[in-house]
Amino acid sequence: MVLGMSLRNHKTSKKLVILVTQVSEPYLSVLRRIYDEVRVVDTLDSGDTAHLAMMKRPELGVTLxxxxxxxxxxxxxxxxxxxxxxxxxxxxxxxxxxxLSAAPDPGWPDCFNSGVFVYRPSLKTYGKLLQYCTEHGSFDGGDQGILNGFFSSWATADISKHLPFIYNLSSIAIYTYLPAFKQYGSNAKVVHFLGKTKPWSYTYDPKAKQIRGSVHEATAHPTFLQDWWTLYSSAVMPMLQKQQGDKPFQPFFGCMEGEGISSHEQAPEPQLSSQERKEKWEQGQADYMGMDSFDNIKRKLDTFLK
Incomplete structure (x- = not known):
């Protein structure tokens, strides 16, 4: 819903189509208002537990x-x-x-990230992709491994099919090369909230316009995270509430505090060991909105300086 509204708000001239599996009312009704076409499809799952376990992302199997x-x-x-x-x-x-045009993946730039890509619909290509899944599987257990294996010449064949990073700006990558983000980040056209922690994993207070709680894998740049919730609360939530009528509405994902919306108590986050925190930092996944926030780091430095 947020993606569709962001496309609408920026005046796309193209048709918007969404593929869904099991989505219930009132969400389907709102999706039909945002998208030109809502198409129900069957779930495809790799079931490749070994590779998915390697990535510590068992949920990615269904991305096929x-x-x-x-x-x-x-x-x-x-x-x-x-x-x-x-x-x-x-x-x-x-x-x-x-x-197949796509932007490089921040984890391995010779692979493209499959979150945004240009393609030509084709039943022939679809059949070949399914055949490739059967014969070769996915090196990461998910769709990105399949697509990079199938379109294996992407890295070397044609530079015009390499989309600039601004079309798929990984929120994880921002803090791994902060100077580049400061230099080029203002040109970003698409932000991608990669990783386990999504914008809807947080709690949002629409009155104070603040994101509540801390999540250890705070992979989203606070500005983009705030923009996501602002769009959700200002454009999507009113449609959901209107669809629901007088009945109390419980958001499908995320939690909002305030009038007419159920509050949410988050379970306390487990404390990370020093080694675990170090690994998070090295992976660009420090808790920038919680324990590793600027204010907390400043207080720690002030203590040492004194």
Missing amino acids: TKLHCWTLTHYSKCVFMDADTMVLSNIDELFDREE
Whole structure:
């Protein structure tokens, strides 16, 4: 819903299509108001527990479901976007690119990140992708391993198919190269909330316009995280509440505090050991909104200086 509204707010001229599996009312009704087409598809799951365990992301197996996007053959060209992305400006120019155009993944730049990519719907390609899944599997257990294996020449064949990082700005990567983010971050067009912790994992107070609670894997830059919740509370929530009518509404994801919306008590976060905190920092996943916030770091430094 937030992704769709962000595209609408930035005046896309393209049709918006969303693929869903099991989504109930009132969410389907709101999705139909935001998107031009809501298509129900079957869930595809790799079931590759070994590789998914290696990534510590068992939930990623079902991401193969996105392969259904190649069946949208009533369109000649599409841009696929993960649900955990948000548009920051108009990106219609991506339709000038060819299949398979994508931005490099911050973890291994010779692989593309499959959260945003340009492609051409084709039942032939869809069949080949399914066949590839059967014969080769996925090196990471999810869709990104499949797509990088199938479109294996992406890294070397044609630089025009390498999208600039601003079209898939990984929120995880920001703090791993902060000077570059300060230099180029203002040009970002799409932010991608990678990692286990999503914007809807937080609690938001719409009156104070503050994000509550701390999550150890605070992978989202606070500004982008705030923008996500501002859009959700100002544009999406009113539609959900209108759809629900007079009944008390409990958000499907995330938690909001305030009038007419159930409050939420978060379970206390387990304390990390020094080694675990160090590893989080090295991975660019420090708790920037909690224990590792600027204010806390400053207080610690002040203590040492004294």
